[in-house]
Amino acid sequence: MNLRDLSYLVSLAEHKHFGRAAQASFVSQPTLSTQIKKLEDELGVALVERTPRKVLLTEAGREIVARAREVLTEIEQIKAIARHTIDPESGTLRLGIFPTLGPYLLPHVVPQASERFPRLELLLVEEKTDALLKLLREGRLDAAVLAEPIHDDQLHAEFLFEEPFLLAVPEHHELAKRKTLKLDDLSDQSLLLLEDGHCLRDQALEVCELSGASEKSGFRATSLETLRQMVAANVGVTLLPTLAVKPPVARSENIHLVQFRGHAPSRRIAMFWRKSSALTPFLKKFVAVFRELPRTLLDPHTLPDPAPHSAQKTRARVAPRPRHRLKEMPSR
Structure with a gap:
């Protein structure tokens, strides 16, 4: 053998x-x-x-x-x-991350990790939480970035950051006129949610329970981008994590983002690895890359300006463009 x-x-x-x-x-x-x-x-x-x-x-x-x-x-x-x-900072690190966080966090983290650990090969695996935990327990991942809580005595957790949620509503929705919201303001709302298996669905359901809101029946999305498009199409309202509305993500047209007053509903993000892992000393160093993200990145009060199409519409009412000019595309 x-x-x-x-x-x-x-x-x-x-x-x-x-x-x-x-x-x-x-x-x-x-x-x-x-x-x-x-x-x-x-x-x-x-x-x-x-x-x-x-x-x-x-x-x-x-x-x-x-x-x-x-x-x-x-x-x-x-x-x-x-x-x-x-060489403690060389070799390969197999890191897992879940789909409603990876595309929005990694553009900010990967360049910093490459600069700080230039000899490190970072292999990224994007899967839902249950799949990542299975890979981690089997030794096929070195670490995984997940939303708390995770109950497993064999895993070590290092808290990274807390990410607030915002409410995304269609441009002409009644709540679009509000600058801020309380959880109670959602009591008569039906939220668009993700399908089973996404941790963000569980977190959104907790918000529904606290606020008295409900899930919109007959629809479950497979991704945050689908939720975003459904809101833009005036199908309903949903919760979006702060990172999902920060650059380099393009600001969607016909969507208004409303912040929560006080302590906003949020998700806590941590990095997990096996307590027996030989990489523990290095992973504790690697965690610093996440903890050193700019504070403004996770601050819902520092949202980018609305998409320029709104300003163009305002100008057009005052002084319409000549018909022979090409339509100016919204910046991304």
Whole structure:
């Protein structure tokens, strides 16, 4: 038995297909199949059930795969200790982040991380929270940026920042006239929410419970951008995190953003990693990149100016442009 064969078995368990597992392992399908058969012969038990369409693990196979993952994770930890002993700020960092945060936070973090740790290779994985936790526990991620709370005694958490929410309403909605809101002002509103599996959905439902608001029935979005477009199309109102409305994100037309008075509803963001990780000393340094973000980035009071189309409409009422001139596109 060797580590290579264990890695083939784990790959087969993940892909449930010899061809895809071989491709992921950078070997031919006959090679992977032969090594799995040799492993079965050595152990004296069947590890997989070969069906015409997919591969199923036997009961023994599932138990051995679980142990094999632990072994391979420990081997990676040993290699990581050696790499970071030689050069603590080099090597590869596999970092997970969830979809309603990644596209809005990473443009601010990645350049700073590259400047601070120029020899570090940062591999980013964007998945929903449950998938990231699974990858983290299995050792396939070194750390993950997630929304609190996460209840797992095996994981260490480092708080990064708190991100307030704003209410996004159509341009001519009754609440668009308000400069600020109280939670109680949402009591008669139906909010557009994300589909199940997004942590932002759970956070929005908590706001609904506190304010007396409800979920708009018949619609669930797959992304924040879908929510944004639905608000712009006058379908309803929703909650948006502050980072999702800050540059370089383009300000959407026909959307008005309203801040909450006092302590706004928000989400707490932290970085999680395994308590047993050999990368702990470095990860504590890496956390500083997130904590040093400009305060204005997370401040809903410093929103960008509204999209220029509104000002153009105002000017047009006073002095219409000549018809032969090209229409000026809103800046992004």
